[in-house]
Amino acid sequence: xxxxxxxxxxxxxxxxxxxxxxxxxxxxxxxxxxxxxxxxxxxxxxxxxxxxxxxxxxxxxxxxxxxxxxxxxxxxxxxxxxxxxxxxxxxxxxxxxxxxxxxxxxxxxxxxxxxxxxxxxxxxxxxxxxxxxxxxxxxxxxxxxxxxxxxxxxxxxxxxxxxxxxxxxxxxxxxxxxxxxxxxxxxxxxxxxxxxxxxxxxxxxxxxxxxxxxxxxxxxxxxxxxxxxxxxxxxxxxxxxxxxxxxxxxxxxxxxxxxxxxxxxxxxxxxxxxxxxxxxxxxxxxxxxxxxxxxxxxxxxxxxxxxxxxxxxxxxxxxxxxxxxxxxxxxxxxxxxxxxxxxxxxxxxxxxxxxxxxxxxxxxxxxxxxxxxxxxxxxxxxxxxxxxxxxxxxxxxxxxxxxxxxxxxxxxxxxxx
Numbered sequence: 110x111x112x113x114x115x116x117x118x119x120x121x122x123x124x125x126x127x128x129x130x131x132x133x134x135x136x137x138x139x140x141x142x143x144x145x146x147x148x149x150x151x152x153x154x155x156x157x158x159x160x161x162x163x164x165x166x167x168x169x170x171x172x173x174x175x176x177x178x179x180x181x182x183x184x185x186x187x188x189x190x191x192x193x194x195x196x197x198x199x200x201x202x203x204x205x206x207x208x209x210x211x212x213x214x215x216x217x218x219x220x221x222x223x224x225x226x227x228x229x230x231x232x233x234x235x236x237x238x239x240x241x242x243x244x245x246x247x248x249x250x251x252x253x254x255x256x257x258x259x260x261x262x263x264x265x266x267x268x269x270x271x272x273x274x275x276x277x278x279x280x281x282x283x284x285x286x287x288x289x290x291x292x293x294x295x296x297x298x299x300x301x302x303x304x305x306x307x308x309x310x311x312x313x314x315x316x317x318x319x320x321x322x323x324x325x326x327x328x329x330x331x332x333x334x335x336x337x338x339x340x341x342x343x344x345x346x347x348x349x350x351x352x353x354x355x356x357x358x359x360x361x362x363x364x365x366x367x368x369x370x371x372x373x374x375x376x377x378x379x380x381x382x383x384x385x386x387x388x389x390x391x392x393x394x395x396x397x398x399x400x401x402x403x404x405x406x407x408x409x410x411x412x413x414x415x416x417x418x419x420x421x422x423x424x425x426x427x428x429x430x431x432x433x434x435x436x437x438x439x440x441x442x443x444x445x446x447x448x449x450x451x452x453x454x455x456x457x458x459x460x461x462x463x464x465x466x467x468x469x470x471x472x473x474x475x476x477x478x479x480x481x482x483x484x485x486x487x488x489x490x491x492x493x494x495x496x497x498x499x500x501x502x503x504x505x506x507x508x509x510x511x512x513x514x515x516x517x518x519x520x521x522x523x524x525x526x
Contacts, residue, residue: 127239127242130235130239131235131239131242131243132144134224134225134233134234134235134253135147135249135253137225137227137233138224138225138226138227138233138253139225140227140228147249147250147251148248148249148250149250150250150347150352150353150356151250152250152251152303152352152356153247153248153249153250153303155356157356158303158352158355158356158394158396159302159303159394159395159396159397160396162327162396165327165374165375165376166374167374167375167376168373168374168375169192169193169194169373169374169375170191170193170194171193171194171195171196171381172193172194172195172196173196173197174195174196174197174198174275174276174382175197177195179276179277182277183277183408183410186384186386187277187316187384187386187408187410187411188410190333190386190387190388190389191386192330192373192383192384192385192386192389193383193384194375194377194381194382194383194384195275195277195318195381195382195383195384196380196381196382197380198275198320198382199272199320199321199322199379199380199381199382200380201273202271202272202273203270203271203272204268204271204272204322204402205322205380207271208271208322208323208400209323209400210241210244210299210398210400213237213299213400214237214238214241216267217237218236218237218238218241219236219237219238220236220237220259221234221235221236221237222234222235222236222237222240222255222257222259222297222299223255223256223257223258224240224253224254224255224256224257225253225254235253237255240253240255240299243301244299244300244301244398245301247301249303250303250350250352250353251303251304251305251348251350251351251352251353252300252301252303252304253300253304254298254299254300254304254305254306255297255298255299255300256296256298257296257297257298258293258294258295258296258297259296259297260295260296260297260402261293261294261295268297269295272320272402274404275318275382277384278316278318278404278406278408280408280409281406281407281408282407282408282409282412282434282438282441283315283406283407283415283430285430285433285434285437285438286426286429286430286433287429287430287433290423290425290426290429290430291426292312292423294315294404294405294406295402295403295404296402296403296404297400297401297402298319298399298400298401298402298403299399299400299401300395300398300399301395301398302395302396302397302398302399303351303352303394303395304351304394304395305326305350305351305352305392305393305394305395306351306392306393307349307350307351307353307354307392308337308340308341308349308354308358308390308391308392309390309391309392310333310337310387310388310389310390310391310456310457310458311385311387311405312405313387313415313418313419313422313423314387314388314411314414314415314418314454314456315387315405315406315407315411315415316384316385316386316387316405316406316407316408316411317383317384317385317403317404317405317406318382318383318384318385318403318404318406319377319382319383319385319401319402319403320381320382320383320401320402320403321377321378321379321380321381321382321399321400321401322379322380322400322401322402323379323398323399323400324379324395324396324397324398324399324400324401325376325377325378325379325395325396325397325399326376326377326393326394326395326396326399326401327355327374327375327376327377327393327394327396328373328374328375328376328377328383328391328392328393329355329359329363329372329373329374329391329392330372330373330374330385330389330390330391330392331362331369331370331372331373331389331390331391332370332389332390333388333389333390333455333456333457334369334370335369335370335390336369336457337390337457337458339362339369340358340362340390341358342354342357342358346358351392351393351394352394354392355392355394376396386411387411387414387415387456388455388456388457390457409441412441412444412445413444413448414454414456416444416445416448417448417449417450417452417454418454420450421450431445
């Protein structure tokens with residue numbers, strides 16, 4: 110056999126091994142699907158989702174980061190909980206030039222990034238260079254989506270120095286939560302077109318900001334007054350992925366007969382930051398390959414609501430947080446002591462308690478305050494014996510059951526078992 114033929118065989122073998130790794134990740138991340146099931150809707154050929162978009166009434170306000178002060182932002186957007194797009198901030202970050210796929214693969218190509226979760230709640234990861242190959246060579250309806258808290262990890266610390274939290278969001282009382290207790294709240298988000306996050310609300314009534322470094326995202330958001338059941342797919346209509354939502358649910362919830370509050374819709378362009386207040390329902394789809402960074406956070410304005418949610422949903426976290434606040438922010442500790450924990454904050458239950466879903470399909474991600482029904486996934490029965498029947502439905506207890514926690518991370522209702 111010639112040297113060229115041997116080299117070709119070796120290249121083919123490498124490609125086959127790579128394909129097997131990708132297939133393994135897909136089957137682990139969505140065990141309810143076969144490999145063929147990842148393309149059952151043929152959305153890769155449905156140009157109306159990403160390529161030939163219908164007319165969009167882009168009705169969100171945009172502001173200039175350089176001219177709107179923090180005080181004005183609080184008054185106009187944070188206090189009344191109004192979504193807004195912030196311009197002319199990302200361009201000042203090193204990430205605006207450094208975060209290309211080519212550069213990221215060159216630096217972190219052999220590092221493994223989270224692109225899903227299996228049925229037991231374990232992270233499904235691929236090397237970045239392998240995921241890049243998948244991005245360029247997939248026809249999946251809703252492709253795997255990197256939603257990784259790499260920005261919090263020492264081995265990828267360099268990424269965190271490539272951007273700076275916008276001035277409006279730097280005073281985050283949750284920074285006083287013990288690191289071992291605070292849920293993940295910073296994510297690097299990378300995905301090809303058609304990837305995205307289904308309809309959801311962010312955890313513990315936290316706010317979120319999402320900055321897109323490259324690419325384009327399509328958002329549809331609804332105010333907290335809209336019941337979440339009205340925004341979800343009907344039983345048997347489709348799965349809960351963003352592509353399916355835009356294909357099946359979007360026409361119904363934006364039509365003339367829609368009985369609830371109207372939506373806000375927009376295209377987020379490269380260099381823009383979306384501010385999403387707590388309690389707002391939102392669904393996001395990448396209409397091109399995209400790279401973004403997103404964080405969930407608390408503010409002094411929204412602290413009372415987030416404190417109430419944390420006490421009910423993460424009681425151990427709230428106790429340690431309060432101890433730190435008494436030391437470092439006594440004025441907030443005083444507010445915490447005065448909050449009526451039984452009051453109705455007027456917001457719907459969150460979709461996740463550990464992960465942002467402003468950009469994530471697996472929000473991404475971690476224990477969920479409330480979950481919407483989804484098609485059942487296959488469970489690994491070896492874990493069933495760990496369920497403790499005395500557990501209540503609060504997040505702290507559910508975290509003790511690996512099966513329930515795995516379901517809640519995906520926005521699914523835990524089964525009786």
